[in-house]
Amino acid sequence: MKPSRRQFIIYSSASLAGLGLCAQAQAQTMLGEAEPAAAGLGYKAAATAVDKAKFPKYAEGQLCSNCQLYAAKGPDNGTCAIFPGKLVAGPGWCNAWVKKA
Secondary structure: OOOOHHHHHHHHHHHHHHHHHHHHHHOOEEOOOOOHHHHHOOOEOOHHHOOOOOOOOOOOOOOHHHEOOEEEOOOOEEEEOOOOOEEEEOOOEOOOOOEOO
16 A cells, blocks of 8 residues: 555644654753752752751651652652653752651
């Protein structure tokens, strides 16, 4: 069966759309500490910088990388369910930290 021009255009469009989605997934930016959602939860890219007086829940050893909400994407960063579309630092911390099961 010979493919038609219409089929070629449909398949080409679907392939290009798939490539666009892959590029968007790879283009995630790091979460900034000053962003409203991050500031509200006391996010710090380095857990050692957490103000223990302001966030008494923080305990030594709590890191984004050992949080239930974190999924590693690289050696030093990953995604977090709390901050969709952004990468967070593995050695970071925020007030939503939950012990990994």
